[in-house]
Structures are given as structure tokens and as C-alpha cells.
Amino acid sequence: MPRITVHVDGTTYTDDVSARTLLVQYLREHLGRTGTVVGCDTSNCGACTVHLDGQSVKSCSVLAAQADGHEITTIEGLSGDGGQHPMQQAFHDNHALQCGFCTPGMIMQAVDLLSDTPEPDDQQIREGLEGNLCRCTGYQNIVRAVRDASRRMRAGAEAEHTGETPAPRSAEERTAQPTGGQS
């Protein structure tokens, strides 16, 4: 059994794990970090996405042994201070989740997306989240949330909205943009 030392959400753990243990199993079953979930067996759904040394990985596709000596951040450690990361806040504010099962992975991937592309357009957001499936939202509010978080995370920029109820949609979003015909 390999012995590994992994830093997870600010705590150091040293454990003997069987060679086949997946990182997600190690997080959930050995460390009790059940915020990260498993949605499929084929690395398609992305529900298990965490950060390994700041990069998003699907923790069902990483062996626990491969995480030896690395820093893992999960949804439970994302904010660091017990509050909420701007991405978590933006998901809440934009109703970017319903059942919430895909949400941890989606948020971790979205944070990674913004670290690569701080000001993505909608298409870049959609493509950047392509490895994460959501069955509830149709993605529209997820895209909106990521756009919102991008604004919040840029220094000095205003959030798309704050306060207890969401701001009304911008005029252009609200009223369709009947593209009508093109010539």
C-alpha cells in the first residue's frame, strides 16, 4: 500500500491507501470530504472536479497515489475563510443550480476557467464548461453566473448585482433580441 501525504483544503493528511483508490474515493471515504461527488464512471460528467495544485482535475480520473505531495482544493475549501468564494456567491445570485449535485464540480471548473480566461465571452464559458454536465438548469444561468463572477473577481469591478433578490435582467437579455431575419 502506497503511503501518501496530501494537503487537502489546508490540512495535511498522511495515509496508506491501496494503489487503486481514486482521489475522489480518498476524499470522500477516507477524509470525509463528501462535498465532492461522483456522477459517472467515465469522467464525462465532471461532478467530481477539484483543483490539484490550482488546476482543475476530475478526481475520478486521478489515483490517490498520484496526489502524493500535492495540494488539493475541494468545494469545501474553495473560499478558504469559511465564507463564500465569488463564484459560489454568483451561482447563488444567478440561480445557477437546482438540485445542486453537479454544482461543486461546476464551480471548481468555472474557477479554473476564469483563471485561464479572466474575461470570457459566453461561447468561451460554454466551451470551458463542456466537461461538466448539468441536467437541471439548461446551463443558461450557469453561463450568467460565470460571467457575473468574472466581473466580481476583477478588481474594482461591480458585481452584476447584489442584494437579496436578483437584479432584473438587463434590457437586452430580458427582451429577447428578436434577431429576426438576416439577409
Added chain:
Amino acid sequence: MTSTAEPELGRSRKRKEDARLVTGATRWTDNMALPGMMHLAVLRSPVAHARITSVDTSEARRMSGVRAVVTGTDIAADQGSLPCAWPITEDMRSPQAPPMAVDTVNFAGEAVAMVAARSAAEARDALDAIDVDYDDLPVVLDVESAAQPGSPLVHTELGTNRSATWTFDSAEAGTGGDVDRALADAEVRVERTFRQQRLIPAFMEPRSVLVDPTSEQITVYSATQVPHILRTMLAMSLGVDEHKIRVIAPDVGGGFGGKLQVTPEEVLTFLMARRLGCPVKWTETRSETMVSAHHGRDQVQRLALAARRDGTVTGLNVELLADMGAYLRLVTPGIPILGGLMFNSIYKFDSYRFTCTNVFTTKTPTDAYRGAGRPEATFAIERMMDELAAELDMDPLEVRRRNWIDRAEFPYTTVAGLTYDSGDYEAATGRAEELFGYRQLREEQARRRQRADTVQLGIGVSTFTEMCGLAPSRVLGSLSYGAGGWEHAQIRVLPTGKVELVTGVSPHGQGHVTAWSQLVADRIGVPFDDVEVLHGDTQISPRGMDTYGSRSLSVGGMAAVSATDRVIEKARRIAAHMLECSEDDLEFSAGRFGVRGTDRGTGISDVALAAFTAHDLPEGVEPNLDAEATFDPENFSFPHGTHLCAVEVDTDTGEVRIRSYVCVDDVGTVVNPLIVEGQVHGGLAQGIAQALFEEAVHDEDGTLTTATLADYLVPTAADLPEFTTDRTETRATSNQLGVKGVGEAGTIASTPAVVNAVVDAVRHFGVDDVRMPCSPQRVWRAIRGVRASSETAPEAGGGLGSMETGGFAGSEGDLR
């Protein structure tokens, strides 16, 4: 106690549910572990139809950590038969449905053995050491040939693959004329056959069950939509005393009908836990979900529509073959029947006949999937209306206008005998046309056609309605459903003025905690944050019919509203006593009883405290403000809307791109617009997925080839467009709130809008149908005129199923 500054009803409150979900502080069933807990793994049949000749578990039993290995024979006497609560006809044929196969397997994925072990990995390892011998029986995959005499049988003991035939005939029912006459006299007849492909609900949270037998009540945690139904059904099918079972639905990660079930695994986990006397947990892999959790849709629909040359429809005949799969699960037989009263939709047909034959095949059982019968009906009629328009060379919106129920005609009793209480199809359609730029898009379409553009534009229309809010117990009874459709709520006003609302609905993503808080806060006049909504545990919420069929708000929300009324009634009596006035002198508003014409009054929290202390209560008044109520509506509710879809079809590649999607839904009064919009978005995604991406495909041996999320194409963010949504608001008259239900609307409406758009884009090539999902290959073939292939090749985009061999990939697909 201060009242809320603005009314809660209609306010886009952000969800209370989110805080835990965005931080990972969740309680999915699989997150739980109990002391001494064993892990259960289930061995599944790799073959679709076979006799089990032997099962050797000796090696598995010797493996590390293995506590028990159990086969169907071991539990044959205890396991009972999985319940089917909807015998649609008196002579319906229903096979025994053992949770674990004993001597015969009837679909690939059926449970044949199970292992309980110390760890999930050890349990899984032991499965590989179980040796099962199968003696193959003929597979039965194609629903049409299965329905024919002489077909190999799924269940030999039934003597046929036909489970039941359910008919509705307007001439017999007295709700309309004779459809045969209408068809014979028709100036125009349109006949089409549509294939509703088999879909997989694909909720994101795999199912999980944890049973703890170590307390007085056996506690079942399950990722279920229906904890109350599960409890009763476990008791009835296993013969266990109902009061000895407690069912908890903790956080549940989506359902879409897929978790409206009493599953084999719930029973098996229960049996194993009782056998071992310790907690046992089963969590499925995604591949298990795909092969063993019930599927949806899967119908062959033959329609004949009679109309006059001016576009007026006169008659509709619908003949369905519905694929049940191998067994009748909880409501399997009734799913197509839910659509049976909806094919006429918003149109004023004079005559209507619906005949549905339910047929067994050796495939995974089907059952409810978002919309459940109504998407199938809506698809077929909306496709037919477009086909009629094409036949008459008329605008598809105009054909609909000539036939729909005018706003002045409500309430309107349809040819199917349902009474639509309200609606305004003109308003929703007008608004949708405006948002869409309908005329301009038609002009662009004409230009592209004229210049033979490689990319052709298609416009699809769907002016849908649905019946939802399942409910009326009386009507469900007349449809032979095995239960009622009422809903229950209880309100407890705590001594400090905080409020607990117990609801019998069981949310799994819908945001009921937020919406119900709004309902109660508004009516009792307490702050939104002072309301706690409790649900999903039969010990906390003793009565309920759970969440499905867009019923929760229109039935469950109404129960909550009725309970608030009773709370206020009780409080009024105490307040009058406190204020030494007559109850008639009190007016209640914003959480305060005021004595008319004075500035005297008292807040509801003071009344709650007075009730609690009980030092000075009027005679015969109990010392609390708690109240409960049950609501059972008189009628279904009928949301409607107009969905318009524009697609660009690349005629060289067959690729379909949704250029714009506009929907204007009328779901009645809206409690929380943010939540409603979210429900519409998610519904659209699933309906569009049926049109373009998803299909459960079986090979010729009955093996599901789309058994992973790599093969079954749940759309990603990059596959879907930005939706334009809007609403019109016509109040339902069947409930005091005026709400109709929104959970299924998007799914029901969108599929035909997209397929109509695809067909519209390529109709000038002579195409009048493209089978779903409208993959590039199918669209390309349709354009090239390889019609037979386009209709028979089952495929699902990139999955194994799309690899065609010799023209088409499976016998399941050949319909004609």
C-alpha cells in the same frame, strides 16, 4: 414582528437551498455512513433474456470482507413482487416482478445476485467471482413485432406480449363525433407514424439507498422523489408493518420522474439489512443507472388527422404502441394514458379516438420521465399540425389559429372530456411572434431557399398545453390509478413566532423550500427567513404524495395556503380575547390583528406566545396556533404556451444549429419568477435533447449500447443555445393561488418545436419527417432522400449505437 416590505408572492427570491449546495455541505444518501455499515453491490444480467441454469457463489463467499452473497433463490420467498400501482384495465396482464431474478432474466441489467461486504471495493470485487450460467431465450426488442401474434414471448406464462389496450372514443364517451366518419368525409387527410425514441432520465445523482435496521423503525434513506409512496409500497409488497418503516429522502440530486419508483435495489438493500441486522448501503455506478433505472418514452405513434381545405381540423385518430420493457414498474402502464387525453391539445376537434396497446419487450422497464405521456402527445399533434399546414400550403401558425380554443371560450370541455379552465393562446402566441421576429425569419428563409444556400433556415412551432398538477383523486380513480392525488401541509407556529411548515411534497432541486417560505411568509405576515420548510422524512412529514407531474405548487402549495388560513383563524380567536373585542372587529394584515377603527392591535407572534403560555385563553381553545390541511383540487391545471424555434441546417453535413429559441409560457400565477425561469430552461434542455441528441440504443442482442454518459448524449453547455423566455399570466381557476405548474412545460413543448424547425428547413427537398434524435447523419440522409435509412437507423451521436452495420444497427429500429 415586522411584516415584509413587499409581497413575497411574485418576488424573485434567491434560494434558501443554495448555501449548503454551493459549499458542499450536502447530505446525499451516498455521503452517509453508519457504524457497522456494510456495502452492497448488485450483479446484473449481461443478457437480455435467458433462463438462469446455475449460480455459483462459493468463491465470492470466501473473499476478503464479504459478509453475505445472496441470489434470487435465496430470497425468493421474501422479496415479493415490485408494485405496479396503475392497472389501466381490468384485464391488464402483469407479470410477477421480483426485485431479483430467480430463474429467468428478462432484460440486460436485471439483478441476479448481491454481495454485502465491508467496503464497496470488496463488494464489487466479489461480484466478479460469482459464476452465473445462462441458457439464452429469444430476445424481444422491437415493439411492433412483439405485438404481433407468433412473436417470441417475454413472459411465456402470459401467453402474449400485449399487456393491455386502453381506448378512448369520443363517440362512445359522448364528448364528440365518430372519428371514422370524420376521416372518411375528410377533405384532407394527414397520416403519419412517429417514433418516440427511448430516453434515459439521467439525473446527475446516481441512486443510493441506505437501510438501518438497528432501531425500532427500520430507517430507509433513499435518493427518491417519493418517500411516502416508497414507505407504503415497501410495507405492502414485503408484508412489513408500515409503522415499522421510516423513509427519508435526504438531499436528492434530480429525478425528472426517474426517481419516481419503488426500485428493486430499495427492496434488496432492505432485505439485506434485515438479514444481516446491520446498516447496508447500496450506491450505483452510472452504468447501473443507465441499464437498470427505468427509461422513458418509447412509443410508436400512428396518427390520422381529418381536416377541411380551409384548415379546420375535424377528427383525430391515434394508435399507440407503448414499450413497457420487461416489467410493469410503479406507474409504467399509465404513462402513455396520461397523454391519451392530450393529443387533441388546444384544438377544437369534433371527433377523437385514442387506442394504446402496452407491449412487453426484453428491455429495461419504462416509466415516468419528465412530462410522462404528455411530451409524446404534444410532439405528435404539433408535428401533425405542421404537416397539415404543409399539405395546405398554409402558415403553421395560421392553421393553429383557425383551430385553437379562443380566449372567450373558457372554460372549454374538449373532445377528450377534459375541461380546460383557462388560457389565452392568442396572447402567448402574439408575444412569442414578436420576440422571435417571426415574419423577418420567414423572409430570410425564403431568401435562403431562393439562392439555394447550403445552410437552410427552418422555423418550428409548438403551441402546447398539458394537464398537470396531479391531483384530482376522483379523476385518478376513474383512470384506475392506485392512489389519490391530494397533498398535505402542517404549520407550526413556535412560541417565538418562528414558523415551521411541514409539506408532503418531496423536492429534489425544484426550490420548494424557498417558494413555500414565500407563500407562508406572505400569508402569515412573518419574514421570509422566519419560515422553515420541512419535508422528505415520513417521521417529520407523515402524510404526502410527493413530487412529480408538476403537482407540488398547485396541490402541495395550496395545502400550505389552506393551513395558513386555519392558523389565522385560530389566532384570530385568541387575539380577540387578548384585545377584548369581537373577532369580527379584527382585521388581519401583514402579520398583525388590528381592531378596526382604532390603533390597538397585536402581532401574530404575540398571539403565538399567548397561546403557548396558555395562561389566559378563551374557553375551548387549544394552546397553540398549529394547523394542518389537505388539498385535493377539482381539476387538473392546464399550462400552455407558444414555443418558436429557428434552426440552421447545413445541407452538406446535416448538422443542426439552433439559431434562436423563444418561448412564452403561461403557467398561471407565479410565486418566484427566478425559479420558474430556471424550470423552463431545464425543461427546454431536456426537450431539445430528445429532438437532437439522446436515444437509448440496444444492439440486436438486447444490450444497451448507450450505457455511459460518453454514449448517451446528455447535452453540454456548448450544445445548447441561449433561450429567450417570457410569460403571459392567465390564472388557473382550479386553485386559489391561480397557479398551474411549470416543471414539465419546457420539456413537453420544446421537442416538436425543434423537430418542426428541422423538417421545415429541409421540406423543400421532399422531406416530411426526420426521426429523433435528428442527428447530422439522419438529417443528411433525409436530405439525400435515403428515407428508409433515416427512419430506421437507431443512433445516438457519438455513441456506439451510431456505428451502423449493414445499413441499420439494430432490430429495435426497424419499424416498418
